[in-house]
Amino acid sequence: xxxxxxxxxxxxxxxxxxxxxxxxxxxxxxxxxxxxxxxxxxxxxxxxxxxxxxxxxxxxxxxxxxxxxxxxxxxxxxxxxxxxxxxxxxxxxxxxxxxxxxxxxxxxxxxxxxxxxxxxxxxxxxxxxxxxxxxxxxxxxxxxxxxxxxxxxxxxxxxxxxxxxxxxxxxxxxxxxxxxxxxxxxxxxxxxxxxxxxxxxxxxxxxxxxxxxxxxxxxxxxxxxxxxxxxxxxxxxxxxxxxxxxxxxxxxxxxxxxxxxxxxxxxxxxxxxxxxxxxxxxxxxxxxxxxxxxxxxxxxxxxxxxxxxxxxxxxxxxxxxxxxxxxxxxxxxxxxxxxxxxxxxxxxxxxxxxxxxxxxxxxxxxxxxxxxxxxxxxxxxxxxxxxxxxxxxxxxxxxxxxxxxxxxxxxxxxxxxxxxxxxxxxxxxxxxxxxxxxxxxxxxxxxxxxxxxxxxxxxxxxxxxxxxxxxxxxxxxxxxxxxxxxxxxxxxxxxxxxxxxxxxxxxxxxxxxxxxxxxxxxxxxxxxxxxxxxxxxxxxxxxxxxxxxxxxxxxxxxxxxxxxxxxxxxxxxxxxxxxxxxxxxxxxxxxxxxxxxxxxxxxxxxxxxxxxxxxxxxxxxxxxxxxxxxxxxxxxxxxxxxxxxxxxxxxxxxxxxxxxxxxxxxxxxxxxxxxxxxxxxxxxxxxxxxxxxxxxxxxxxxxxxxxxxxxxxxxxxxxxxxxxxxxxxxxxxxxxxxxxxxxxxxxxxxxxxxxxxxxxxxxxxxxxxxxxxxxxxxxxxxxxxxxxxxxxxxxxxxxxxxxxxxxx
Numbered sequence: 104x105x106x107x108x109x110x111x112x113x114x115x116x117x118x119x120x121x122x123x124x125x126x127x128x129x130x131x132x133x134x135x136x137x138x139x140x141x142x143x144x145x146x147x148x149x150x151x152x153x154x155x156x157x158x159x160x161x162x163x164x165x166x167x168x169x170x171x172x173x174x175x176x177x178x179x180x181x182x183x184x185x186x187x188x189x190x191x192x193x194x195x196x197x198x199x200x201x202x203x204x205x206x207x208x209x210x211x212x213x214x215x216x217x218x219x220x221x222x223x224x225x226x227x228x229x230x231x232x233x234x235x236x237x238x239x240x241x242x243x244x245x246x247x248x249x250x251x252x253x254x255x256x257x258x259x260x261x262x263x264x265x266x267x268x269x270x271x272x273x274x275x276x277x278x279x280x281x282x283x284x285x286x287x288x289x290x291x292x293x294x295x296x297x298x299x300x301x302x303x304x305x306x307x308x309x310x311x312x313x314x315x316x317x318x319x320x321x322x323x324x325x326x327x328x329x330x331x332x333x334x335x336x337x338x339x340x341x342x343x344x345x346x347x348x349x350x351x352x353x354x355x356x357x358x359x360x361x362x363x364x365x366x367x368x369x370x371x372x373x374x375x376x377x378x379x380x381x382x383x384x385x386x387x388x389x390x391x392x393x394x395x396x397x398x399x400x401x402x403x404x405x406x407x408x409x410x411x412x413x414x415x416x417x418x419x420x421x422x423x424x425x426x427x428x429x430x431x432x433x434x435x436x437x438x439x440x441x442x443x444x445x446x447x448x449x450x451x452x453x454x455x456x457x458x459x460x461x462x463x464x465x466x467x468x469x470x471x472x473x474x475x476x477x478x479x480x481x482x483x484x485x486x487x488x489x490x491x492x493x494x495x496x497x498x499x500x501x502x503x504x505x506x507x508x509x510x511x512x513x514x515x516x517x518x519x520x521x522x523x524x525x526x527x528x529x530x531x532x533x534x535x536x537x538x539x540x541x542x543x544x545x546x547x548x549x550x551x552x553x554x555x556x557x558x559x560x561x562x563x564x565x566x567x568x569x570x571x572x573x574x575x576x577x578x579x580x581x582x583x584x585x586x587x588x589x590x591x592x593x594x595x596x597x598x599x600x601x602x603x604x605x606x607x608x609x610x611x612x613x614x615x616x617x618x619x620x621x622x623x624x625x626x627x628x629x630x631x632x633x634x635x636x637x638x639x640x641x642x643x644x645x646x647x648x649x650x651x652x653x654x655x656x657x658x659x660x661x662x663x664x665x666x667x668x669x670x671x672x673x674x675x676x677x678x679x680x681x682x683x684x685x686x687x688x689x690x691x692x693x694x695x696x697x698x699x700x701x702x703x704x705x706x707x708x709x710x711x712x713x714x715x716x717x718x719x720x721x722x723x724x725x726x727x728x729x730x731x732x733x734x735x736x737x738x739x740x741x742x743x744x745x746x747x748x749x750x751x752x753x754x755x756x757x758x759x760x761x762x763x764x765x766x767x768x769x770x771x772x773x774x775x776x777x778x779x780x781x782x783x784x785x786x787x788x789x790x791x792x793x794x795x796x797x798x799x800x801x802x803x804x805x806x807x808x809x810x811x812x813x814x815x816x817x818x819x820x821x822x823x824x825x826x827x828x829x830x831x832x833x834x835x836x837x838x839x840x841x842x843x844x845x846x847x848x849x850x851x852x853x854x855x856x857x858x859x860x861x862x863x864x865x866x867x868x869x870x871x872x873x874x875x876x877x878x879x880x881x882x883x884x885x886x887x888x889x890x891x892x893x894x895x896x897x898x899x900x901x902x903x904x905x906x907x908x909x910x911x
Contacts, residue, residue, distance in 0.1 A: 108154040109205045112147050112293075117412075123149040123289040124229030129434045130291060137411060142404050143430045146216060147224065147293035148209045150260065152231050154202050155287045158264060162196035165284075172283050175273070186270040193265035198257060206260060206292075207253045213294060223251045223295040223370075225432070226259040228266050231287045244272060244288065248327055249295060249370045249377040256292065263290045271500040296432065299369040299378075300424020302392035303328035304338055305520035307437055308345075308405040309415035311528065312466065312519065312559065313598045314440035315671055316415065318357070319343045319405035322520040323392035325383055326367030328419055328432075334497040334517025334524070335380070337363040337537045339392050343402030344670045344738075353739030356398055357666040358594075359659075361649060362518060363539075364388050389649045397422070400429055408434055415441040417525075439528040446578025448602055450880065451556035452571055457564030460545065463513070463538035465554075465561030466524045468599065470570040471511035471533050472552040475545045478505075492553060494545045498523040506530060511553040513541045513563060535561030558595030575883055577602055581890035585867075586874035588675075589882055590853055593619065594667035600879040607675030607742070608668070609801060609876020610853035613682045613727065616664035618692070621657055622646065625723035627694025628653040634694040643693055654726060661730035662738065669740045676744050678778055678801060678853075678876075681727060683748040685710050706815070711749025711780075716758040728766035735775065746778040746801060751785060756796045770798070781850070782806035787835045787842075794846030801876070802839060804854025808832050827856035828863060840870045849873045861888050868892040 115123055115131020123131070127149040134144045159165055171188050174180035180188075198206070214222040228244030245266035247259040266272070267288040276283055296303075304323040309316050324331045324338040331338050342358035364383055371379040393401070401420055408431070409416050419433040451470045476491035478484060487493065487505040496515045498506065499522055506512060506526055512534035514523045519536070527534035533555045535541075545551065545563065552568040555561045588609035591597045594616070597608070617625075623643055627634050631653065634640050647653040669677040685705035690696045698719070702708040709717070715724040734740050745768060750756050760770060760777065770777045779786070779793055782803030786793060790800070804827045809816040811832050814825045826832075836852070843850035851874030857864040858881035867875060868889055877885050 106153055107151055108157070108202050109209050110149050110151055111209075112144070112149065115149065121231055122151050122153075123291075124152075124231045124287075125435055126227060126229035126433060127289050127291045128229075130293070132411075133408070133431060133434060137407060140407050140411075142407060143428060145294040145296055145430050145432060147213060147291060149229065149292070150202070150206065150290040152287035152289055154205075155264060155289065157199060157202060158193075158196060161199045162192070164192045164196065167192055169284065182270050182274060186268055186273055189268040189273075190265040193268070194261060196261065196264075198261070203257060206257060210253055210256055210292065213292065217294055221251050221253075223249050224256065225291075225293045225295050226250050226256065226263060227291040227293065227433075228263040229289040229291050230267060230272075231289065244269065246329070247377070248329065248368075249299075251377075260290050260292075264288055269500070271503055274504055275500075293432065296421040296423045296430045297425045298328065298421035298423065299326050299367075301422040301427075302326065303419070303421035303432075304331045304392070306401055306405055306418045306420055307415070307520065308409035308418070309437055309440050310342075310598060311437075311440065311524070312468070313601060314443055315598050315601045317345055317601075317670060317673070319345055319402045320519065321393070321398060321401055321405075321420075322362075322518050324362065324364050324367065325387050325392060326369050327378060328421060329378075330366060330368050330380070331518065331520065332419070332522060333499055334514060334521025334536065336366055336518075337516060337539075338518045338520075339364070340518060341393065341398045342667065343398060343405070344666070344673070344740075345402065345406045346673060347739040348399065348403050348406055350739060354395055354399065354737050355402075355666075355739050356395060356663075357670050357738065358663055359391065359398075361389070361391060363537075364392070391649075393422075397429060404429075404431060412436070439525075446576060446602075448575040448577060448600070450573050450575060451554075452573075453552075453554060453556065453564075454569040454571055457552060457566060457568045460551070460563045460565055461513075461535075461538045461541055462560050462562050463535040463541070464519050464524070465557070465559055466512075466519065466527045466534040466536060467531070467555050469531075469533040469572075470552065470554045470556050472550070472567045472570075473510040475547055475549045475551055476509075477542060477545060477547040479542060492551060494541050496542055497521070498526070500526075506532065511535075513538060513545065513553065515539060515541050533561075535563060538563070558593050558599070560595075573880075575880075577604060577883060580604055580883065580886055583886060583890050584893055585872060585889055586851070587882065587886045587889065588851070588853075588874050588876040589672075589879050590876050591668055591879070594664050596879065597668040597671050600882075601671035603879060603882050605672060605675070605882065606874070607672050608677040609851055609874055610746075611665070611668050611677055611679045613661070613665070613680055614684050614688075616661055616668075617682060617684075618688075620664050621660050622693055623657065624689060624692040624695035624698055625654075625657055625726050626698040626720065627692075628657050629722050629726075631694075633697055635697065636694070639694050646693075657726050658729045658733065661727065662733040665730065665734045665743065666738045666740055669734065669743050672742070673740060674742050676776075677740070677742055678744045678746050679731065680746045680748050680780065681711075681715070681724075683711050706809075706817070712747050712755050712759045713749070713751065715747075716755075716762045721762065724762065725766050728763060728768050732767045736773070741774055744776045744778055744799075746780060747797070748780040748803070749782065749806070750779055750793075751783060753789060753792050753796070756793060760796060780806075781839050782810070784810055784835065787839045790839050790842035791846055794843060794848050797848065799849040799851070800839060800843050802836055802850065802852040802854065804832070804836070804852060804856045807835060807854075811835055827854065828860060833866060836867075837870055840872055844871065851876060857889075858885055861885075864888050865892045869896065 112134040175185040226247040321341040322338040339362040340360040344355040347355035415437040492511040493509040517536040552564040586606040590610040592615040647656040690699040714720040776798040778799040779797040781800040853876040
């Protein structure tokens with residue numbers, strides 16, 4: 104095998120990296136082993152390392168190559184001079200006739216297999232040391248697309264050989280410690296998929312930002328995939344929850360984000376250029392590249408490929424516009440998240456507020472500050488100032504030497520799988536990509552702070568802001584009897600904290616998703632004719648573009664937000680509280696003011712349960728129910744529990760449950776559990792009766808303290824009086840726990856008190872509460888405290904309680 108010059112993909116496997124490099128060995132492995140599992144890979148062949156070395160020998164390249172590398176190492180020649188000299192050696196060379204004949208013969212055979220005289224092929228470089236788990240070699244060598252004809256193919260092969268010594272490849276090998284003379288280059292010649300007539304993109308079998316292993320992340324754009332890889336476009340983004348993919352009843356897509364996709368790369372016609380980049384149509388920009396069935400098919404392929412290789416994978420896919428079929432065109436090991444320490448969570452937090460300038464997709468979770476160094480062209484790379492924040496349109500591998508020296512990176516274009524994103528993660532440099540107008544709004548020398556610590560949207564702030572970082576160790580935490588859960592507001596936060604050993608989410612606030620992702624009052628979508636403000640009407644139309652019915656935007660965005668929040672904790676319970684905006688908060692949503700009354704005291708006004716059956720909001724509540732029904736029944740996250748907030752009376756509880764049933768959320772049907780917030784004194788006094796209507800209680804200690812003590816929780820003047828440790832509040836909590844257990848239902852707490860006061864956690868443990876839900880940043884310390892209290896109680900006399908079984 105080692106003497107062969109050509110190897111067909113079907114004859115290769117992952118053990119052949121020394122012969123054909125990582126890309127081609129992986130393609131061979133997929134063609135040989137995954138076809139029977141439904142993964143389609145375009146056929147092709149590879150030139151071997153032996154062919155490369157024969158080319159080097161025949162053209163007597165090695166002596167001058169050695170001399171050039173020696174000159175570089177002794178600093179007698181610059182990187183640019185060295186690369187240019189070596190590349191010229193390869194480009195001026197000729198293929199020995201034996202190699203040229205075998206390449207031509209293989210190309211003819213590939214064309215014959217495809218039923219064409221001269222098939223269009225992709226010609227890709229595959230270095231024999233690349234795509235190893237410890238080194239990504241992302242974009243270090245060249246790829247040539249839409250290559251047709253024998254002469255053109257041989258020319259592309261020669262250029263591939265030369266690209267082994269691009270400046271960036273030489274620099275990368277120097278950094279990684281690879282011997283330049285030990286690395287050879289294999290060329291992959293693969294049948295082109297007509298994605299120029301459809302779309303293509305990149306896929307990871309792990310979340311690229313947080314390392315959460317339960318999802319496949321798919322980026323998609325129109326045309327050939329180079330625009331996505333290079334970061335030249337802002338692609339669509341899809342997240343697929345892998346654990347539910349085998350159950351064909353469900354559609355476990357938990358994120359669908361429409362990208363701008365302003366350009367696409369297609370085949371060129373006429374002239375010497377093989378590809379060209381053109382503007383997309385308005386229709387293409389407003390449409391998703393992939394259907395849900397196609398997203399799920401790619402998600403299943405990601406899971407299959409990951410399972411086969413036994414590790415997270417980085418893949419490229421393409422859709423053939425002529426046949427409508429999807430193909431995998433590359434697969435390599437993911438090198439960043441899969442190599443991180445799983446027991447450590449590093450958290451960053453801004454200590455001061457700032458004025459936001461621009462946002463984009465956050466890469467990493469860190470914060471950086473410094474001066475802007477705006478560079479619009481690769482020709483000006485040498486002007487970069489070490490330690491500055493690089494601001495540019497997009498990056499390619501030529502930019503890596505200065506990316507290493509940047510405190511942070513900001514690009515106009517690109518998604519979370521673009522070159523800038525991949526390299527930033529590998530370097531550990533925080534980046535914000537796809538800002539749209541960063542190079543216009545950020546001025547060279549301007550002081551800014553770049554924050555990737557606020558979820559999946561990165562924010563650039565004016566000036567230098569103070570921030571702090573902390574390390575959380577979750578590698579060695581004790582077990583507790585009590586279910587320790589987390590309070591989660593945003594879907595991005597759920598992914599960020601997935602490594603915490605939480606037994607579910609004790610409080611997920613629906614209103615956060617409505618306020619931050621939807622931003623429109625639901626009644627304004629149902630009755631747009633009642634929205635008089637022209638500016639609000641325009642913004643509503645803009646936000647709901649692409650949806651035939653604007654209410655579908657509300658339902659789908661809310662459903663996907665809840666699903667993304669729930670997925671990292673599956674199969675543990677995730678308790679989603681129905682919307683609990685006050686009327687003044689609802690009025691601030693787009694189009695909201697016309698639907699909301701002006702109240703003297705919104706805190707005690709039209710909020711929570713009282714809205715759901717009221718004719719003024721009942722239609723809006725129906726949309727919340729539709730979203731929850733979608734999460735449980737279509738997406739498949741049946742671990743979602745619904746919780747009713749601020750339920751004042753038994754009659755109100757009955758009315759809310761009846762309206763939920765009308766909207767397809769019937770307690771007990773398909774395992775649906777419905778909880779109630781225990782946050783009003785009436786909930787405590789009538790706990791026995793409320794327990795007949797609900798499956799569990801969650802104590803909202805903030806509102807309960809406010810209403811037991813008669814203290815406005817938002818009043819600065821009364822702050823010293825607002826104390827959850829007051830004996831009256833503790834007696835109310837004790838009574839609620841006793842009555843819940845007597846009725847045989849679960850009861851937990853989702854307030855801040857156990858985090859703030861160690862003695863409060865001890866009180867709750869002693870009273871036999873079933874679960875404590877905490878903000879993520881206080882989870883570890885409180886869990887350790889609870890474990891100590893439980894240990895100390897083991898020796899105490901046994902309590903007589905009728906606690907329900909909380910195991911799931």
